[in-house]
Amino acid sequence: MNLLEIKNLKIVYRTQAGEARAVDGIDLNLTAGKNLGLVGESGCGKSTVVRSILRLLPPNARIESGRISFDGKDLSKLPERELESLRWQEISLIPQGAMNSLDPVYRVGDQIVEAILAHEKASRPEVWARVEKLFDLVGLAPFRLRDFPHQYSGGMKQRAFIAMALALHPKLIIADEPTTALDVIVQGQILRRIKEIHQLQGGSMILVTHDISVVAETCHEVAIMYAGKIMEFGRVEEIFQEPAHPYTMGLKNAFPSVTGERRRLISIPGKPPDLINSSPGCLFAPRCPFATSLCFREMPAEQEIAPGHLAACHHLDRREELRVRAQKEDTWGEERPVSHSS
């Protein structure tokens, strides 16, 4: 049974230049107990997707269509009160901006206690003792609970959030770039910590990141997002060993290898497309080294190339060949012309 099901989700932002289609028809399924990675460049809509799950979108965002159901409940139709009790209790969030996500005027301990007491009837000292145990678990000294956020380092805040996110044993933790602000060593420690504790509790996680190596370490499945669409979806090993979509291949080139082989990093030239005036074709086409005229004309549909492995590309049948070519630096050379001419 799927814990989370997202069907054809479309979210637009009202901006001064017009409506920006941040999320454009996304389908996602998450099985209970599994971790899902949501990977993409900045601005590809990944944070918007996870925020819509908790209904925490900014006021200028609007869900145009789609269904988000969690544990059998349609989240977009849930009354405010029920939503409030579901938040944190069943879905918790490790925020992107951990630096500013703690209220500066309250003690860190009090803020975690507040989250617990919003959902449970319990005495304060009892809850405090529980939070002390949690702090111990995430590697923070319990006496630090009495400190204010400004007395914490970035890594400590992040750990405090993990403690907070785990406090109520939620079924789902959404970690929105939980480690971006941290150095690589601390990143690894923290991710392993979340994974250990949370999986022990049998919970699932959605990990939003632009760093594919983080996903490889933590997740079972991964969705590669680009310009509000999912380009490729599948099990982590499959996606990283046999990427089918040129964008995934490009992303893989842009990061140091997970397995440790030495090679040059190749970046994908160009920048993500304009979400306000989008073209009819594949949104990645302008940056894709393998794009043909078909790619600019028509949006490719999602196809299942192996059980549980989906990709949206017109050239999936040539994927073996493309994979070899994608590893060469020349292939990604210069920026591709915006309009196609051949």
Add this chain to the structure above:
Amino acid sequence: MRRLAQMVLTLFVLITILFFLFRILPGDPLTMFLDAALPVEVQELVRAQFGLDKPIGEQYYLYMRNLLRGEFGVSFYYRRPVLEIIGDKLINTLFLMVASLTITFAVGVLGGSLVAWQRGSTLETLAVGLVIFLRSAPEFWLGMMALALFSYRLPLFPLGGMNTPGQNFHGFLEQYFSLDFLHHLLLPALVSASYYLATPFLVMRGSMIEVMKEDFIEMARAKGLRERQVLYRHGLRNALLPVVTVLALLIGFAIGGQVLIETIFRWPGMGREMVLAVQRNDYPVAQAAFFLMGVTVTFLNFLADLLYGYLDPRVTYD
């Protein structure tokens, strides 16, 4: 502790400036009392009585010494001890000031945050327009309009003064904690509060709008807190900080406005006495009045600072 020392230093500088300022002002305090026909020796004698024959340095030294002993001297004009003259008036002034500042900040903070939540509504447009109008109108005009409307046309409030005339009060409590006093206090307090309202109101509104965009507000929502808890516990609480800073500044301004309000509402306070003393070249009274006002401002500022330190754990005073 350091903050306290700063306060003392501020007051010392203030009193020094005051002392010399009044002495370089044109006019001789004694010309009012001394008949020019009096023999020069007699004139000199009176001068000596008030210590005005001594060199200015010595006068300064004596004045400071007396001040430390709590002696403000004798009024040149009333020929009575200064404290006797302005003691009660200081209390009257403080009552009015504290009342109007309390109203200003209570209404400003609550109103400002309310319109911040109702961002973009008609209420916001109207309220912002109103406070700016009240701030732009001269305070004395507001006072006169209020008197014309609420005391003359609709006799809801007394025309002025602090108590209905003809009463005898037995002690402090009876005079200040009576409905009659409150009745007299309300209109002047409201007028000066409405004049100063714009500052805390607009600061609170802006601050609230900014705070509600902060990550920790989104986090508070994600924690499953009720919207009301998010607004009060996290929004308002943080938005309050800049308002406290403004409070400290506004206290200083309010003193100046106090003179106008007291004159219009015939409030027997220190603002009026201060103006008269300056006109009469009554150095001891003027100096004492300005000094006490200075003490009040400095002290209230000190309280505002302490409050800020209490409200914001990132600030420490050591």
